[in-house]
Amino acid sequence: MSDWNNPYAGGYANGGTTQTNVTFGAGSGGAAGFSAPSEAELIKDTTTAAFAADVIRESRNQPVLVDFWAPWCGPCRQLAPALEKVVREARGRVKLVKLNIDEHPAIPGQLGIQSIPAVIAFKDGQPVDGFMGAVPESQIREFINRVAQGGGGRIEEALAAAAEARGAGDTQTAAQIYAAILQQDPENVDALSAMADMLFEAGQTDRAKQVLERIPADKADVPAVAAVRAKIALMEEVAKLGDPAELERRLAENPSDHQARFDLALICNARGQRDAATDHLLAIVKADRTWNDDGARKKLLELFEAWGVTDKATIAGRRKLSSLLFA
Known part of the structure; x- marks a missing residue:
């Protein structure tokens, strides 16, 4: 595996942001049925005509937050930076769609939005939760964690798909899926240990070590992690043995x-x-x-x-x- 056939080169293993465009959902794009949100796709403006696609359909892949706002609304301008920051931190667990109610009054009228800013979470095509007003960042984070619960099943499916791809010798697809998992769950031990193992097998031991360093201390003894560390230790020991x-x-x-x-x-x-x-x-x-x-x-x-x-x-x-x- 060369530096790029290796999907991690210059990316996550070096502490950077992976360039792999893969994420979870029911879409057909990406590796093994997983499609990929870019930074721009996490936050977007919508219209009345696009609302069904941007919110209703997309919420079947992950929760979508709709920010109802208007240019003249001071609290809206106060809420927006904090809301966008926390959405980016969530790394694809949720998406944010912004709707200007002055330009597109039909949707907020249908939903009974009478005061702004208002943020409504959609899941599986339905509004499930929300809040009103310029709430603090900590409250936004709690809200996102609450509505994003239940995404673990998709991660388990992704891990299974990655393991299947790797078992079939398709390391490129496996690497893309592991990278996507880590976009959403940066401390996922299964994905980190698998990435480290693949890098080690590709002869990139230093990068494998860098990935292992990202594993939380309280999970350093997980069997999959210990196995990779043992492989590296054995290789280093063998290198000293001679002819x-x-x-x-x-x-x-x-x-x-x-x-x-x-x-x-x-x-x-x-x-x-x-x-x-x-x-x-x-x-x-x-x-x-x-x-x-x-x-x-x-x-x-x-x-x-x-x-x-x-x-x-x-x-x-x-x-x-x-x-x-x-x-």
Whole structure:
């Protein structure tokens, strides 16, 4: 994967704003059925003619806030900057549509809007909540959090779609979906760990580390995160091990050279030869459980963590280790 076939290059991993145009919803655009709001699409003006498309239909994808305002309204001008700021912070969880009631009086008349500023939230084509007046920013944020509840299901669907794309070898689509998830939920651990893992597999270890640094401290031990960290640690350890041919020569001359066998096991793992890595470490455990303070068994457990609990090599290796320890 080159710097751009890699969807994260110069983007989220470096602390910047991703340029990937993907988001959630029922639209047909974007990756795996997810379409993408740009910054401009988060906030727009509408008209009576466009109201059905901009608000009613769009609210089936995510909540849409309608700001009813007029140029002569001082509180409207006071509310607008705070409202737009919080909508941008929500990163696509909601959209904001602004309607000038002087130019387009039909819609507010139909909805019974009698005082402005008035903000009405639409969800699934229906008005569901609202407030009136120039309320403080904290109250706007509470309002948006309230009306945006329930969006987690779409994120779960997106994660599943990304995992399916990645499993099929379509890393470009998977990366686009993960980037879209992080636009809406910047601390989503599943998306962050998957991004870091993909970057690591693409050989971009420094960027993988930068993504891992964005994971909240209280979620640093989540299995998916720990697995990526373990992979990186193992790779860095393997880089110091030297020539595998020399290790094989040493082992051929002296099968009890546990250090050579241990180092060779790590190199096998780095090459993707998981069964061979397991067998080398098990051979040390069988020959001398006390070697290096039970280092072979401990390293094998680290490998299992890095491979994941459902990996075939992990399952087979655990069976072999159990048989050896409890025979």
